[in-house]
Amino acid sequence: MTNPVRFPDKGGAMAKNTIRNMEEFAALSGISRPTVSKYFNDPESVRKSTRKRIEEALEKYEYRPNMFAINQNRKLTKNLGIVVPYLADPFFAELARNIEQRCIAAGFRPTLYSSHGDQELENDILDSLRSLKPAGVLLAPLGRTSDRAIVEKFCADIPTVIFDSFLPDMGFAFVGSDNWQFARLIVEYLCRTGEPPSFLEMKTPSNPNANRRRKGYIEAMERLGHEPQIVKVDGEGWEFEEIGRREGGKALASGLFTSNTILCSNDRLAIGFLTACFEQKIRVGRDPDCQIRVAGHDDHPFSRFTCPPLTTIAQDYDAISRCAVETLFKAIEGSENKHETTLFEGKLVMRESA
Amino acid sequence: MTNPVRFPDKGGAMAKNTIRNMEEFAALSGISRPTVSKYFNDPESVRKSTRKRIEEALEKYEYRPNMFAINQNRKLTKNLGIVVPYLADPFFAELARNIEQRCIAAGFRPTLYSSHGDQELENDILDSLRSLKPAGVLLAPLGRTSDRAIVEKFCADIPTVIFDSFLPDMGFAFVGSDNWQFARLIVEYLCRTGEPPSFLEMKTPSNPNANRRRKGYIEAMERLGHEPQIVKVDGEGWEFEEIGRREGGKALASGLFTSNTILCSNDRLAIGFLTACFEQKIRVGRDPDCQIRVAGHDDHPFSRFTCPPLTTIAQDYDAISRCAVETLFKAIEGSENKHETTLFEGKLVMRESA
DNA sequence: ATCAAAACTTTGCGCGCGTAAAATTTTAGT
DNA sequence: ACTAAAATTTTACGCGCGCAAAGTTTTGAT
Numbered sequence: 001m002t003n004p005v006r007f008p009d010k011g012g013a014m015a016k017n018t019i020r021n022m023e024e025f026a027a028l029s030g031i032s033r034p035t036v037s038k039y040f041n042d043p044e045s046v047r048k049s050t051r052k053r054i055e056e057a058l059e060k061y062e063y064r065p066n067m068f069a070i071n072q073n074r075k076l077t078k079n080l081g082i083v084v085p086y087l088a089d090p091f092f093a094e095l096a097r098n099i100e101q102r103c104i105a106a107g108f109r110p111t112l113y114s115s116h117g118d119q120e121l122e123n124d125i126l127d128s129l130r131s132l133k134p135a136g137v138l139l140a141p142l143g144r145t146s147d148r149a150i151v152e153k154f155c156a157d158i159p160t161v162i163f164d165s166f167l168p169d170m171g172f173a174f175v176g177s178d179n180w181q182f183a184r185l186i187v188e189y190l191c192r193t194g195e196p197p198s199f200l201e202m203k204t205p206s207n208p209n210a211n212r213r214r215k216g217y218i219e220a221m222e223r224l225g226h227e228p229q230i231v232k233v234d235g236e237g238w239e240f241e242e243i244g245r246r247e248g249g250k251a252l253a254s255g256l257f258t259s260n261t262i263l264c265s266n267d268r269l270a271i272g273f274l275t276a277c278f279e280q281k282i283r284v285g286r287d288p289d290c291q292i293r294v295a296g297h298d299d300h301p302f303s304r305f306t307c308p309p310l311t312t313i314a315q316d317y318d319a320i321s322r323c324a325v326e327t328l329f330k331a332i333e334g335s336e337n338k339h340e341t342t343l344f345e346g347k348l349v350m351r352e353s354a
Numbered sequence: 355m356t357n358p359v360r361f362p363d364k365g366g367a368m369a370k371n372t373i374r375n376m377e378e379f380a381a382l383s384g385i386s387r388p389t390v391s392k393y394f395n396d397p398e399s400v401r402k403s404t405r406k407r408i409e410e411a412l413e414k415y416e417y418r419p420n421m422f423a424i425n426q427n428r429k430l431t432k433n434l435g436i437v438v439p440y441l442a443d444p445f446f447a448e449l450a451r452n453i454e455q456r457c458i459a460a461g462f463r464p465t466l467y468s469s470h471g472d473q474e475l476e477n478d479i480l481d482s483l484r485s486l487k488p489a490g491v492l493l494a495p496l497g498r499t500s501d502r503a504i505v506e507k508f509c510a511d512i513p514t515v516i517f518d519s520f521l522p523d524m525g526f527a528f529v530g531s532d533n534w535q536f537a538r539l540i541v542e543y544l545c546r547t548g549e550p551p552s553f554l555e556m557k558t559p560s561n562p563n564a565n566r567r568r569k570g571y572i573e574a575m576e577r578l579g580h581e582p583q584i585v586k587v588d589g590e591g592w593e594f595e596e597i598g599r600r601e602g603g604k605a606l607a608s609g610l611f612t613s614n615t616i617l618c619s620n621d622r623l624a625i626g627f628l629t630a631c632f633e634q635k636i637r638v639g640r641d642p643d644c645q646i647r648v649a650g651h652d653d654h655p656f657s658r659f660t661c662p663p664l665t666t667i668a669q670d671y672d673a674i675s676r677c678a679v680e681t682l683f684k685a686i687e688g689s690e691n692k693h694e695t696t697l698f699e700g701k702l703v704m705r706e707s708a
Numbered sequence: 709a710t711c712a713a714a715a716c717t718t719t720g721c722g723c724g725c726g727t728a729a730a731a732t733t734t735t736a737g738t
Numbered sequence: 739a740c741t742a743a744a745a746t747t748t749t750a751c752g753c754g755c756g757c758a759a760a761g762t763t764t765t766g767a768t
């Protein structure tokens with residue numbers, strides 16, 4: 001094996017800013033090593049005068065304690081894991097960003113992982129997460145395609161808050177959206193303003209939220225005295241836009257929909273379906289000269305920019321991420337121990353598509 | 355401070371699957387610790403019979419070496435850093451995913467970071483990356499808003515390949531797209547098929563690629579004997595769609611464009627601009643009944659699903675990520691040392707918007 | 709069977725820091 | 739100025755593993 005040697009400091013006349021360890025740094029700042037160690041664990045825990053001296057030396061020599069040596073001995077690290085099923089979906093990217101920044105603000109070191117829609121990768125991530133000895137993990141599982149046994153075992157070992165995608169009896173808590181309410185809200189709106197909607201979804205959705213949305217749709221339709229119609233289209237994986245365009249387009253062309261109003265299981269599907277409508281020269285919107293109305297769920301970051309802009313139910317990104325993080329901190333502190341579920345309501349976002 | 359104690363194994367009658375360290379595991383598998391250590395560093399480096407015994411024991415006791423202890427002593431870790439400026443942009447999410455999987459395939463442990471468009475955060479990321487002692491880093495910097503001095507210093511200390519966004523004289527290498535060629539390609543196409551385009555961009559683009567695209571546009575226009583027209587709109591940050599819609603829309607409404615063909619600096623701007631066109635009931639496309647043509651750069655994952663689908667120049671995601679990763683591996687092995695730049699050409703993707 | 713090379717074992721040190729206990733100093737209150 | 743409390747220093751050990759050197763066994767070829 002080659003033995004790469006690095007020279008971060010070429011050893012010129014400049015001050016030795018290459019402090020090798022805490023021992024050296026402590027000597028240079030005139031403080032004992034244990035006190036310096038205490039400072040790095042909690043700057044407030046040392047006397048103000050001591051803190052000042054350390055911080056002065058810190059600027060002068062720019063020493064940073066060795067991550068690996070620290071975490072090897074700590075009972076509990078300050079590491080956190082954030083796992084989402086598909087990071088190329090801006091919905092998850094946005095949620096992850098939100099959560100990540102809250103963790104940092106709380107003094108933790110979050111690491112972000114994406115399962116890329118792949119079970120094996122999700123398992124691998126949980127596996128390597130174990131070796132990080134994280135204080136806690138925020139996990140949005142793949143859903144249907146998750147390996148239940150492995151996720152459950154992971155949750156049993158490490159304080160985990162599940163979000164977005166519900167898995168029964170796992171983790172310290174679940175934080176997500178009230179998908180029944182989502183469907184009720186949008187169905188009521190659509191019925192009030194036009195024809196009762198048909199429901200477009202994938203045949204075997206990975207995300208269990210899809211199931212609750214379908215049931216919420218059926219319930220709301222029946223309560224309003226309408227006949228629900230579900231159109232299930234083929235398609236695997238996470239390329240929802242393409243499925244919405246190709247398969248949704250097929251359904252549209254072959255006249256499968258009994259209504260002129262299409263409620264899609266999620267916005268990405270709706271975005272693809274809008275493309276299909278365009279391809280078939282079918283005008284979408286609420287105007288009298290439009291032939292069809294389309295709505296979605298999630299308020300995907302791009303939904304505001306479709307043509308026409310997409311009417312949808314907005315997930316409360318902010319509330320979900322805040323609650324997930326706060327719940328995890330409770331779990332880490334071990335103050336409570338019962339499995340709780342928190343669901344947030346969605347808001348109707350009326351745009352021009354419906 | 356509370357002292358959270360965990361009992362991952364309640365110590366029942368089941369086999370002790372709680373191996374504390376390599377010493378114990380080595381004893382249980384009947385192999386010496388140094389050999390086991392060797393196995394974990396490279397399973398191929400031990401005799402086949404030994405490997406088999408270790409792997410049998412591995413399944414039986416599911417031991418995993420302690421990450422922190424490993425990395426503390428290794429001269430060079432197997433950690434890699436991947437940094438992108440804005441992960442909520444599916445373009446970077448897709449690129450990051452591609453790169454990440456290549457790194458894993460090569461036996462490294464990549465960690466993904468997003469600067470979220472914020473200089474301070476980019477600096478923090480580089481800072482915490484240092485303490486990870488990564489073997490190398492793949493960095494897509496913020497660009498104009500990057501802290502040059504800090505990035506340069508980082509590159510000097512840690513083998514770094516810069517990608518997407520060029521920063522002069524930094525890192526082991528740069529891998530990106532030939533943005534001049536992008537602009538030439540699309541300008542030629544647009545001129546061949548209709549009116550020569552105006553160019554729409556942000557006043558102070560964060561990404562330096564924008565500058566090269568503008569220059570490439572001007573050059574191509576002049577070479578073809580046309581008068582270039584640049585329309586610069588206000589707007590800071592990374593919410594390109596909104597800027598394209600709001601500011602691009604303003605420019606459109608006030609008749610600022612001298613051409614009926616608008617070439618946008620990137621697809622996200624174009625997506626927002628398409629929304630503005632829709633709002634102003636201006637039909638976009640190549641059909642005779644359309645008033646305007648719109649094109650972009652990048653082949654953003656969503657460009658295929660706009661209405662109309664967006665004509666654009668496709669970045670070669672695959673080639674860029676492959677080259678970036680391979681170049682980094684060269685840097686890590688230290689085989690070469692000259693600063694090289696690799697640019698990939700784009701492909702014209704003709705869709706209905708232009 | 710013989711022998712050298714390859715693989716393994718034994719031994720032992722070191723990494724950088726957490727952490728505990730005891731000794732010492734500083735701080736703050738009267 | 740005196741004293742108890744708080745903060746700091748000293749001392750010493752351990753974490754889990756990399757790594758090197760020297761001795762021992764196994765392997766594979768003649």
